[in-house]
Amino acid sequence: MRMTPVDFRAMASFLAVTFLAAGVLGAVQPATGIPVEVIQLTQFGPALGVGVAAMLWPGRVRALLTGGLPGRGGRGVLLIVTAPLIIVVSAGAYAALSGEVRFTRPDAPFALIASAQLIGACGEEIGWRCFLQPLLRTRFGPLAASVAVGIVWGVWHVQVFAQHPVYAGAFLLAAVSMSVVMGWALEGARASKLLFAGGFHALINLGMLLFMDEESGTVLPMVLFGVSCLMAAGVWTWLSAGRGWATAAAPAKLTAIMEDVR
Structure with a gap:
């Protein structure tokens, strides 16, 4: 269950394009006139990274994206429910500590923002949870792979x-914790994982936009958000590892599929 040289090259190519493309897209966004509250073009960096890897190693990337294990729709639903719970706990804690209820009314129509946020979140998650997570999962356990993806995601x-x-x-802390939540929830999932990961990501982004004022740089709301995400990760880890939800056979099965393609 070790990563082949091809897998390392695919991962390196994905990361290089993802970081470079995000920088370029972020630089050109002001010229497009697209408000960042609607969508951030940097979110499509991971999708471009997967696209380049797919052109170089189509069979292996296809195996990673589609998976080879039976999905678990119930966990995907729980993942979607987890997102608003994180926001409620974060915003509620801030209101209790500060006596202030944060709410930012967006300038653009909410339906437009919500749709764009889902598209942008899927643009990210096809790279983080649909490509990089299963690639690392061929070498590491679900928790270690999720933490590694979360660190890269946060640094990105x-x-x-x-x-x-x-x-x-x-x-x-929040990025790593959310990665752990999604890693456990999507363990063994197949085609539905992009929709569930993108839905969770979009709901988090919308919640932070509306109730956490994420762009202000204020420390306390972000600290409370990070702690709330850590609590969610702890619950998911307890349910998944402590109660036998983990799919221990996933690495062997996925590795076998990867070895059959080039």
């Missing part, structure tokens, strides 16, 4: 590190 939001160090640390 490089603009966050221009904020206060505590804000940046809390964001990184």
Whole structure:
């Protein structure tokens, strides 16, 4: 169950294109006139990374994207439910501590923002949870693979590190924790994983936009959000690892599929 040189090259190509494309897309967005509250073009960096990897190694990328294990729709539904719970806990804790209820009314129509956020989230998740997660899963367990993806995902939001160090640390904690949640929820999933991962991601983004004022750089809301995500990750880990929800055979089966393609 070790990664082949081809898999390392595919991962390196994906990451290089993902980071480079995100930088370029972020630089050109002001010229497009598209408001960042509607969608951030950087979100399509991972999709472009997968596209390049697919052109170079089509069989292996197809195997990773489609998977080879029976899906579990029930966990996907629980994943979708987890997103608003994280926001409720975060916003509720902030209101209790500060006496202020945060709500940001968007300038653009909400239906447009919600649709665009789902598209953008899927543009990210086809790379993070549909490609990189199963690729690392051929070598590591579900928790280790999810943590690794979460770290890369968090660091990819490089603009966050221009904020206060505590804000940046809390964001990184949230990214890793959400990656763990999605990793457990999508363990063994097949075609439905993009929709569930994108739905969870979009709901989180919408909740942060409306109730957490994520772009302000204020430390306390981000800290509370990070702690809420960590709590969710703890519950999912307890349910998945502690109660036998994990799919222990996933690496062997997926590795066998990968070995049959080039």
